[in-house]
Amino acid sequence: MSERILMKGNEAVGEAAVRAGCRLYFGYPITPASEIAEYMAYRLPQVGGTFVQAESEVSAVNMVYGAAAAGKYAMTASSSPGFSLMQEAISYMAGAEVPAVLVNVVRGGPGLGDIQPAQSDYFQMTKGGGHGDYRLLVFAPYTIQEVVNLMPTAYELAFKYRNPVVLALDGLIGQMMEAVEFTDFRNPDEIPIPEWAVSGKFRHGGKKNINTSLDLIPEKLEAHNWKLQKKYSEIEEKETRFSYFGVDNPETLVVAYGTVARVAMSALKKLLNAGRSIGILRPITLWPFPKQALAEKARHAKRIVVLEMSSGQMIEDVKLSVFDPNKQYEFYGHPGGVTFTPTEIEEYLVRG
Amino acid sequence: MKVVYERPKTLEKVTNHYCPGCHHGILHALIAEVLDEMGLAEKAVGVAPVGCAVLAYNYLDIDWIEAPHGRAVAIATGIKLAHPDVLVFTYQGDGDAAAIGLAETMYGAIRGVNVTTFLYNNAIYGMTGGQMAPTTLLGMKTTTSPYGRDAKREGYPLKMAETIALQGGTAFSARTALFNPKMIMETKKRIRQVFELQMKGAGFTFLEVVGTCPTNWGMSPVDATKFAETEMVKTFPLGVYKELKEVE
Numbered sequence: 195m196s197e198r199i200l201m202k203g204n205e206a207v208g209e210a211a212v213r214a215g216c217r218l219y220f221g222y223p224i225t226p227a228s229e230i231a232e233y234m235a236y237r238l239p240q241v242g243g244t245f246v247q248a249e250s251e252v253s254a255v256n257m258v259y260g261a262a263a264a265g266k267y268a269m270t271a272s273s274s275p276g277f278s279l280m281q282e283a284i285s286y287m288a289g290a291e292v293p294a295v296l297v298n299v300v301r302g303g304p305g306l307g308d309i310q311p312a313q314s315d316y317f318q319m320t321k322g323g324g325h326g327d328y329r330l331l332v333f334a335p336y337t338i339q340e341v342v343n344l345m346p347t348a349y350e351l352a353f354k355y356r357n358p359v360v361l362a363l364d365g366l367i368g369q370m371m372e373a374v375e376f377t378d379f380r381n382p383d384e385i386p387i388p389e390w391a392v393s394g395k396f397r398h399g400g401k402k403n404i405n406t407s408l409d410l411i412p413e414k415l416e417a418h419n420w421k422l423q424k425k426y427s428e429i430e431e432k433e434t435r436f437s438y439f440g441v442d443n444p445e446t447l448v449v450a451y452g453t454v455a456r457v458a459m460s461a462l463k464k465l466l467n468a469g470r471s472i473g474i475l476r477p478i479t480l481w482p483f484p485k486q487a488l489a490e491k492a493r494h495a496k497r498i499v500v501l502e503m504s505s506g507q508m509i510e511d512v513k514l515s516v517f518d519p520n521k522q523y524e525f526y527g528h529p530g531g532v533t534f535t536p537t538e539i540e541e542y543l544v545r546g
Numbered sequence: 547m548k549v550v551y552e553r554p555k556t557l558e559k560v561t562n563h564y565c566p567g568c569h570h571g572i573l574h575a576l577i578a579e580v581l582d583e584m585g586l587a588e589k590a591v592g593v594a595p596v597g598c599a600v601l602a603y604n605y606l607d608i609d610w611i612e613a614p615h616g617r618a619v620a621i622a623t624g625i626k627l628a629h630p631d632v633l634v635f636t637y638q639g640d641g642d643a644a645a646i647g648l649a650e651t652m653y654g655a656i657r658g659v660n661v662t663t664f665l666y667n668n669a670i671y672g673m674t675g676g677q678m679a680p681t682t683l684l685g686m687k688t689t690t691s692p693y694g695r696d697a698k699r700e701g702y703p704l705k706m707a708e709t710i711a712l713q714g715g716t717a718f719s720a721r722t723a724l725f726n727p728k729m730i731m732e733t734k735k736r737i738r739q740v741f742e743l744q745m746k747g748a749g750f751t752f753l754e755v756v757g758t759c760p761t762n763w764g765m766s767p768v769d770a771t772k773f774a775e776t777e778m779v780k781t782f783p784l785g786v787y788k789e790l791k792e793v794e
């Protein structure tokens with residue numbers, strides 16, 4: 195049974211996590227992500243969960259680390275500067291193979307930047323923003339409904355692959371209201387505590403579990419890192435997601451994700467109605483990046499237009515995926531919190 | 547023949563990496579003994595620090611997690627909320643708990659998180675080779691206070707047991723040491739006390755243990771133990787600073 199509720203994006207993030215089985219939330223206020231913490235502070239006690247306002251994002255993410263290493267669905271959310279602070283622990287979690295769902299409601303940077311929607315944390319989220327060789331599965335939903343639909347998947351994949359998963363939003367998705375359809379509640383008591391969890395030996399047959407990212411023997415650490423890379427290859431193979439809208443072999447291929455894709459969609463509809471040979475590829479996972487799909491869609495394209503609310507980050511992956519120097523790559527972006535308008539995108543695509 | 551001393555079951559049968567005369571090993575053994583006596587090893591989760599005790603997880607036969615530098619209490623908070631029925635303790639050095647992780651440690655006490663922190667105070671950064679710690683004594687020479695710690699330049703030693711005792715969520719805070727058999731027994735008694743308090747849900751329990759670092763103090767094991775007994779305790783007086791008698 196499902197329910198349709200009118201909700202603000204950030205609140206929907208919280209409700210979706212609760213329904214997915216998350217009962218532990220650790221957060222620190224920051225605009226434009228604070229409503230997620232506020233919602234959880236109000237909501238979790240109603241369902242027997244716990245909300246903790248941490249003393250910093252550093253603490254918040256380490257509390258998630260502890261809870262997740264103990265085998266539970268936990269969550270934290272923040273916005274860019276706070277997400278930067280979490281990078282050390284995220285690297286540890288990737289190394290120690292601790293699953294968690296982390297939300298980044300991206301805002302304009304660098305530095306304190308502003309509080310408007312942005313996509314300038316693409317590098318930070320997809321390239322391993324912390325130290326060492328690691329990857330995060332990064333989902334970039336473009337509607338509140340998609341946020342809600344992806345939430346259970348985010349937890350499932352985090353635990354399946356024992357790896358942190360990021361939901362990359364922006365202030366626009368966080369702040370807007372939409373009627374969303376929610377799925378049923380997953381009973382957290384029915385989510386098994388994994389064998390590997392540090393939860394007391396009595397829970398897993400009396401043999402001790404050690405959760406660590408340390409290995410002082412370089413050959414052993416190398417072997418561990420190759421194991422991680424193998425896992426990342428498997429994720430690339432099985433979990434890459436994207437959507438495509440437009441003609442089959444477009445002359446102009448637009449690439450955009452999140453809010454930008456949403457705005458671009460209405461421009462695309464107009465241009466398609468006018469008979470243009472155009473299409474938009476929207477990565478749903480920023481990592482793994484939909485390389486193959488993009489290369490295929492770009493095969494006959496002359497123009498490849500990358501739209502981002504940044505000064506051009508994803509475009510690097512677009513170029514690497516298409517890998518053809520004879521194409522015309524165009525970047526059109528807004529770094530700093532300015533949002534695109536549909537007309538602006540339409541005009542740009544017509545004008546070139 | 548009557549067995550007077552037995553290796554605690556929970557203490558792994560491996561040689562540890564601690565230097566001769568280092569008190570980390572004694573503290574490990576005491577924690578293991580108390581876990582055995584209380585029958586809690588199956589239910590315990592240890593949080594190892596970044597510092598000389600980073601490999602503590604190899605020495606006690608319980609579940610362990612190795613935390614980022616300073617974040618042990620935050621990690622412990624997550625574990626305890628995930629499984630309120632387990633005994634959670636952090637084992638940290640002074641740099642870990644009182645410098646980079648001061649906020650996390652303090653908030654354990656402020657929030658009254660029902661976990662235990664063992665702070666091994668050796669007045670120095672052992673693992674990284676003898677740099678100044680928040681607990682370095684005035685006048686003490688370290689590699690980053692080569693002229694001796696001068697309060698005007700490097701500030702004052704941080705008294706954690708006293709500071710933690712001031713916080714509302716603290717159920718217990720004390721400072722003990724390991725420089726003679728009597729103090730070792732006292733420390734053991736306090737370990738039992740903090741574990742009992744945690745099992746009753748009392749709140750944050752904190753045991754600072756004055757230890758040694760013969761290697762980075764540049765002393766023999768005997769001299770280091772003597773230094774702990776005569777010099778360390780002047781800045782870090784032993785005693786109980788807060789003790790909840792009644793647990794609701």
Ligand SMILES: Cc1ncc(C[n+]2csc(CCOP(=O)(O)OP(=O)(O)O)c2C)c(N)n1
Pocket residue numbers: 596597598599615638639640641642643666668670671672673674679
């Ligand atoms: C973020 C970070 N900064 C610095 C270090 C280097 N480091 C490792 S251990 C340590 C200090 C250890 O001293 P202490 O906590 O007093 O423990 P001890 O080794 O004396 O037992 C430092 C600074 C690190 N591992 N991570």
Ligand code: SF4
Pocket residue numbers: 563564565567568569570598668672673758759760761762
């Ligand atoms: S360096 Fe110091 S604290 Fe570390 S093991 Fe050696 S004596 Fe102990």
